Amino acid sequence: MGNTLTAPYKSVKKRPTYAELPEPVQGYPSCADYFNSLQAASSDGKDQLGTLNHLTKDRTAEAAKEILLGEGIALDAPLNLFAADSQAFGGRQPCRHQVLSVGEVGREDALHFNTQASSQWDGLRHFGIRAGKRWYNGVSAEELAASEILGTQVWTERGGIVGRGVLVDFLSWAEGRGETVEVNTGRAITLDDVLAILKHQKTTVKPGDVLLFRTGWLRWYRTTPQESRHNLLCIAHDPGTHSFIGLAAHRDFLAWLWDNEISAVAADSVAFESTPPPETGGWLHDHLLGALGMPIGELWNLEELAERCKEQKRFTFFLSSTPLHVPGGVASPANAVAIL
Template identity: 40%
Template sequence: MATTDAEISFDDLPLEPTGPRGNAWGRFGKDDQLGTLNLLTPERVVEAAKEIRTGVRISLDWPLSMPSHPSFNRDPFKQELVFRSPNCVFDDVLTFNSQGSTQWDGFRHYANQKSKQFYNGHTAEEIQSSNVISMHSFCEHGGITGRGVLLDYAEWAATNSVSVSALESEAITLENLQQAVKHYKLEFRKGDILFVRCGFTSAYNKLNDKQRKDLALRPSPDFNGVEATESMVRWLWERQFSAIAGDAPSFERAPIRGAHADPEFNLHEWVLAGWGTPIGEMFDLEQLSEHCKAVGRYTFFLSSMPLKVVGGVASPPNAFAIF
């Protein structure tokens, strides 16, 4: 039976005892397609709309062509201009990996690696033969719209002389994240959409073409991101975000597996596969950071409409912060 919006203690997880550790399967029903996006109720969207006061709109998408040399052995974006003679008309054909640039990870993207199960217990065989937990459900729901909150960790770190290297495998600790929350006087509400700025897109934009090629060819995709620990997982659950996102390639520290990572608390497994919480990666948060700092306000209305692809695994967000 679905428990929908009811308060559920972290210590009450897993909800489905036959599933992997920490899962919230069945919370919104066994056939649920939206996960924690169910927290974006009409009432919460109406409340979030009160964040719109000046009409300033800021795009949060990096160009589809960035990064110009993707890591994780993914193909780069391609655009083919097609001239439709004899008329003077152009079409263009776009080819891209939905994981290549700014993206929302859908529930078909990452499974619990031990059980090989996706959100709500779906298997790879089900996903290949049906449209369960498909990205287009986000669109049918009206997109991802609600109150966005920027946690500008990169700015806080620079202000407080905390070393940050976005292009190296460094963990943003929960302790430092909490200090940044206190610094910005952030107060979270259930259903908020969290954005953590690590400084990745800013650092990448400063690289020349050779440096970008070399970065993609490294033997290990080393990038900073939030730590994958029990305390971090607990902190995220207790705040009941509807979605979480950042400018880092993996949101959590990359590579997401290895000697530095606790195998029991992989965030993609817990958050995406376990709770049904979309994870956003490589958002362009630079202009947003500048505006938030200038106006002294780190909350906004988020409008994000993923591509309506039936059976979609992930999608560019088509996202705007509106103040």
Template identity: 35%
Template sequence: MSLIPLPSFADLPLRIGDPPNSAWGLWTEHGFDDQLGALNYLTDDLAKKTIQEEVKTGKRVGLNLALDFINPPLLGRVGFSKQIIRKDPRVINDDVITFNTQGSSQWDSFRHFAYQKQAKFYNGVTQEHIHGDEAANSVNGIGAWAPRCIAGRAVLIDYASFAQKNGIEYDALGRHGIPLTDILTIAKESNISFHPGDIFMLRTGFVAAYKAAPKEKKQELADKKPPQFCGLGQSKETIMWLWERQFAAVAADAPAFECSPALDPEWHLHPILLAGWGTPIGELFDLEELSKTCKELGRWSFFVSSAPLNYAGAVASPPNAIAFF
């Protein structure tokens, strides 16, 4: 059962003049915190229920890539650096690290990607809000999520294993759109049911392929313009399905979650999910051990906790995510 009355997809946008397919004001209309967007689904009661139903063995799987796993960095970002500092004359060490918060496993906040034509982020926030005289304004930042963290039921759609099993050939390090029909087939074969407030996770095989790639291939990926990534394929049917499922968040092991460049730019997922609905997008999650564990246990749902960085106005953050079985 949905936490709020869900408008039909045909009713989007909810207000005249708002960007296409947006749902601005939906949560405040029902008395919830709009800074949380779809994370409002993750109530205390839902977390308690999920722990009781999903945590049976105590087995834990980390979902975080090393901060320096992607090297050289993609999309022109600053790479990871580390400095270990000797605190002489005492025998003590400190360390200082610098990194782009989107250089490895990450959550995208609602201030990351706007509707490009309208130049507006979630609920109408503009670049002027974020960069102008109101620079201290933390609206749409991950700092709003941090006090309660992210905790709820997650489901894994293991497309990489499905493709291997069914002889589907594709380049996990290139442009490949995963069709909704395959997502639904995998869910049916794995007896996966979706609930409002689930965290949807998609294994494309990118992490495994990147780990096995030679340095020359990794450099080629970093230099490629426009960048090309595998991920969920864009279509009206896919967007409608995502809306009707009402996921609290979505995530994948690929750099963009969705196929890039988009198969159909009209249904580009980033502006609709982040700027339109307030649905967090996770990217470059490490789903390799998770896939193995799901196969061993014969189950594809689990409890996930995530504690993003806590500072005002964060655009993105490492997820610090753990799956519990």
């Protein structure tokens, strides 16, 4: 049930604001009906791209103008990132890499890994709306089990996630204001923070943009001695009960993303959203993946990119990301590069 976007989408009706979106599940405005009505919708009328519909060919072509230096910066951490601390994250097994001999001088290798154990995109099969027990566009568990619907192959078949990237460097902004950023205390980055950062960076977002948020969590993880990490992540807290820095699960942030036609979001933090989430209002995962169909990136390596952006005093770039072509895929390594 592929859904390849072959042309800039054309609405058959006015694009609703976030406040105007219907709520098939109370409290969760959904864009599915709107995208189902577009010419880009698949023949069965069931959109599978969500907010990637915003990332049109015209916008990708325009994003190429961001390439001024021809310098590529890889944004993926190693696949074995959590090899020493896998029990802290639900027991996700680290990547197993086996080198195989083929004759005397030939070599092949085999990989086995959990897509959540390093830099990744969360696909639309990863989380639905828990309150309604449905995935994006009303897809049921039975539909997921019986088909490849909402799989990450839909992204790959459309040519990946390629367009204008924007770095929102919270860490540099906060430290510049004198804040000691504690990345394991549930610090919630609000919309007010985001707008202040963009103003400080003199950065303007455009329709179709992919936003990358640097929180500092991955820097902390990769620069902290293993024993100290283990004591905090595996001993001081039970697995799954940590308080991680991330974006605030607030309705105003969701409205801002939709109303500005943001295509996808990613961060260098564990869950994108701050954890634990608020007692009311739900997780960003439910709102973004389940209601808006917006890809979520986690654990992206943004350190080198941040340094180069600060040096260039420019926080926009051409972004290319090609998820693995796995039919029915739930998530994928980002395979992302920023080109300045």
